[in-house]
Amino acid sequence: MSRNTLFDKVWQLHKVSSLPGGADQVFIGLHLIHEVTSPQAFGALKDKNLKVKFPERTIATVDHIVPTDNQTRPFKDNLAEQMINTLEKNCIENKIKFFNIGSGNQGIVHVVAPELGLTQPGMTIACGDSHTSTHGAFGSIAFGIGTSQVRDVLATQTIAMNKLKVRQIWCKNKLSSGVFAKDLVLYIIQKLGVKAGVGYAYEFAGPAISNLSMEERMTICNMSIEGGARCGYINPDQKTFSYIKDKLFSPKNEDWDRAINWWKSLKSEKNASYDDVVEIDASNVDPTVTWGITPAQSVGINQKIPSKLEIDPNDRFIADEAYDYMGFKPGQLIKNTPIDVCFIGSCTNGRISDLRVAAKVVQHSKVAKNVKAFVVPGSEKVAKEAKEEGLDKIFQDAGFQWREPGCSMCLAMNSDKLTGNQISASSSNRNFKGRQGSPSGRTLLMSPAMVAAAAISGKVTDVREFIKK
Amino acid sequence: MRNKFSPPTGKLTTVVGKPIMLIGDDIDTDRIIPARFLKCVSFDNLGQSVFADDRKKLDGRHPFDLEKNQGASILIVNSNFGCGSSREHAPQALLRWGIRTIIGESFAEIFYSNCIAIGVPCFTLSKELIKNIQNIKNQDNDLFEINILESTVKYGSMKLNLEIKNSSKKMFLSGEWDATSTLLENLNLIEKKINELPYVKFNKSLH
Numbered sequence: 294m295s296r297n298t299l300f301d302k303v304w305q306l307h308k309v310s311s312l313p314g315g316a317d318q319v320f321i322g323l324h325l326i327h328e329v330t331s332p333q334a335f336g337a338l339k340d341k342n343l344k345v346k347f348p349e350r351t352i353a354t355v356d357h358i359v360p361t362d363n364q365t366r367p368f369k370d371n372l373a374e375q376m377i378n379t380l381e382k383n384c385i386e387n388k389i390k391f392f393n394i395g396s397g398n399q400g401i402v403h404v405v406a407p408e409l410g411l412t413q414p415g416m417t418i419a420c421g422d423s424h425t426s427t428h429g430a431f432g433s434i435a436f437g438i439g440t441s442q443v444r445d446v447l448a449t450q451t452i453a454m455n456k457l458k459v460r461q462i463w464c465k466n467k468l469s470s471g472v473f474a475k476d477l478v479l480y481i482i483q484k485l486g487v488k489a490g491v492g493y494a495y496e497f498a499g500p501a502i503s504n505l506s507m508e509e510r511m512t513i514c515n516m517s518i519e520g521g522a523r524c525g526y527i528n529p530d531q532k533t534f535s536y537i538k539d540k541l542f543s544p545k546n547e548d549w550d551r552a553i554n555w556w557k558s559l560k561s562e563k564n565a566s567y568d569d570v571v572e573i574d575a576s577n578v579d580p581t582v583t584w585g586i587t588p589a590q591s592v593g594i595n596q597k598i599p600s601k602l603e604i605d606p607n608d609r610f611i612a613d614e615a616y617d618y619m620g621f622k623p624g625q626l627i628k629n630t631p632i633d634v635c636f637i638g639s640c641t642n643g644r645i646s647d648l649r650v651a652a653k654v655v656q657h658s659k660v661a662k663n664v665k666a667f668v669v670p671g672s673e674k675v676a677k678e679a680k681e682e683g684l685d686k687i688f689q690d691a692g693f694q695w696r697e698p699g700c701s702m703c704l705a706m707n708s709d710k711l712t713g714n715q716i717s718a719s720s721s722n723r724n725f726k727g728r729q730g731s732p733s734g735r736t737l738l739m740s741p742a743m744v745a746a747a748a749i750s751g752k753v754t755d756v757r758e759f760i761k762k
Numbered sequence: 763m764r765n766k767f768s769p770p771t772g773k774l775t776t777v778v779g780k781p782i783m784l785i786g787d788d789i790d791t792d793r794i795i796p797a798r799f800l801k802c803v804s805f806d807n808l809g810q811s812v813f814a815d816d817r818k819k820l821d822g823r824h825p826f827d828l829e830k831n832q833g834a835s836i837l838i839v840n841s842n843f844g845c846g847s848s849r850e851h852a853p854q855a856l857l858r859w860g861i862r863t864i865i866g867e868s869f870a871e872i873f874y875s876n877c878i879a880i881g882v883p884c885f886t887l888s889k890e891l892i893k894n895i896q897n898i899k900n901q902d903n904d905l906f907e908i909n910i911l912e913s914t915v916k917y918g919s920m921k922l923n924l925e926i927k928n929s930s931k932k933m934f935l936s937g938e939w940d941a942t943s944t945l946l947e948n949l950n951l952i953e954k955k956i957n958e959l960p961y962v963k964f965n966k967s968l969h
């Protein structure tokens with residue numbers, strides 16, 4: 294059993310009671326909601342004649358269904374309009390703070406909360422979205438919940454949950470040049486598999502992790518869930534504190550000093566014990582691309598798609614499905630695979646540093662013929678900053694479309710979708726069958742820099758060749 | 763699909779019904795209910811859209827479309843079922859199609875907790891035993907009988923022991939799997955807790 298880890302400390306602090314069944318009742322410090330998974334929860338609350346217990350601890354924004362081309366209201370899509378409308382009403386009725394389109398603070402919920410300083414070390418954070426694990430980058434314990442649990446948090450600010458085990462993923466050495474956080478997390482998932490994390494919180498640690506910026510750390514924690522771990526976190530350090538300082542909701546003046554002192558006390562102790570420890574050598578990671586239909590089915594850019602014999606017997610069934618769905622053959626190189634659509638965005642890689650890296654790759658180049666490429670900033674703040682730096686211009690000059698903030702083609706709940714069996718190079722998080730809006734659409738996950746390189750060359754390319762130029 | 767839907771309520775002790783076999787590992791929630799069907803403010807109409815894309819592709823040959831499986835309520839799956847997004851729409855769609863309980867090799871975590879929250883018990887069995895069950899021809903149309911207290915499944919002359927988390931089992935047997943009321947019983951402890959949290963004190967701007 295784990296002891297003296299950040300996870301143990303934060304869990305203990307938030308534990309309200311031991312429930313009769315054996316689960317713990319855990320207090321949720323920050324609750325984030327959006328339009329897709331909250332309406333039924335508010336409905337259930339009404340049915341039970343209950344009120345929101347601590348409305349100031351819930352923050353709302355709209356992200357999944359928003360169009361990224363024309364955001365004029367009412368939206369062209371009636372169902373999308375109905376969903377945003379319902380959220381607006383629920384927030385007004387229940388006195389919940391809502392960052393709507395045009396507020397300057399709207400965006401993907403996992404981009405918005407950190408940039409507003411809402412996400413802080415030592416908090417428990419829940420949201421009806423599996424990528425809530427993103428917030429663990431700040432040393433908070435953050436996880437996705439379903440709609441019934443959204444209802445429970447609204448009604449009681451607590452949920453019933455079994456305590457997770459803790460696996461430390463120690464990343465030694467450093468990432469080499471042209472290799473990014475996305476590559477590292479895809480590599481980790483490839484090594485451990487998509488279900489290794491079930492029942493665990495992942496603590497990402499070691500020199501390769503300390504070396505990452507806060508935004509890169511968010512990319513890592515964001516994809517914990519793709520490795521099966523509902524929660525992933527990184528111990529807070531000076532980078533964490535600097536990122537939070539002077540944000541809209543960060544503690545100010547003497548409160549800031551008190552906050553820092555407390556945050557410093559949270560990290561896993563030197564004598565902490567873990568339920569499991571895994572070591573990863575970050576210097577072995579190459580630019581990584583998925584070839585299949587789970588995020589674990591990936592290879593380094595110069596590697597071949599594995600043959601069935603090279604695959605663990607337990608993973609062969611899904612490998613067969615992947616070869617068939619993707620139309621790739623075992624032994625084929627992923628490099629030079631022609632691309633139809635390039636998508637830069639999402640809660641994994643739609644932040645300003647992601648856009649900066651990608652812009653550097655596309656600057657003075659043109660998007661390949663027959664490739665549709667578009668950038669969807671993660672939030673209104675990211676979009677504003679990018680415009681101030683002229684990144685929007687760089688992308689547009691290269692032939693990218695520059696869009697309004699939202700989740701967009703990560704899950705294709707708006708009109709941004711693949712058609713037919715198009716192949717996308719995508720900076721998002723899931724390559725599931727049909728994920729990007731076409732039942733036969735194919736997704737290759739990669740870093741935003743790699744997506745940018747693919748856009749220019751029209752095929753999967755090693756971005757390091759671009760950086761050298 | 764059943765015409766009249768009534769959600770599970772109260773104590774759950776047994777589930778008796780026809781099994782439906784769905785073969786495949788890592789079946790994610792995007793496959794169970796594709797994202798375009800999440801554009802709704804209620805779960806009511808999700809049943810018909812369960813596995814929409816997979817079913818369309820198989821053109822009537824998907825297990826959820828086969829005549830013999832209509833009215834089935836016990837879903838038999840393989841490993842890491844329900845991985846991916848936290849959308850409760852996935853178990854809600856299964857439930858509204860008619861699934862009342864699931865037996866599998868393993869489940870993704872958020873999917874599992876969503877099932878428990880809406881009253882759909884999930885049991886696990888070894889890979890081998892799942893395979894055996896999935897290969898049953900079941901010519902006689904024997905019903906599966908799941909006993910939650912004993913954690914067993916009976917069909918024909920066979921009886922197997924199932925695994926279920928103790929906390930989930932207790933909740934179903936006591937009828938307290940609808941968590942809100944249980945959590946609300948500790949309202950005084952919740953109010954005490956919020957006053958103990960350091961960050962509530964130094965984050966005044968939220969109030």
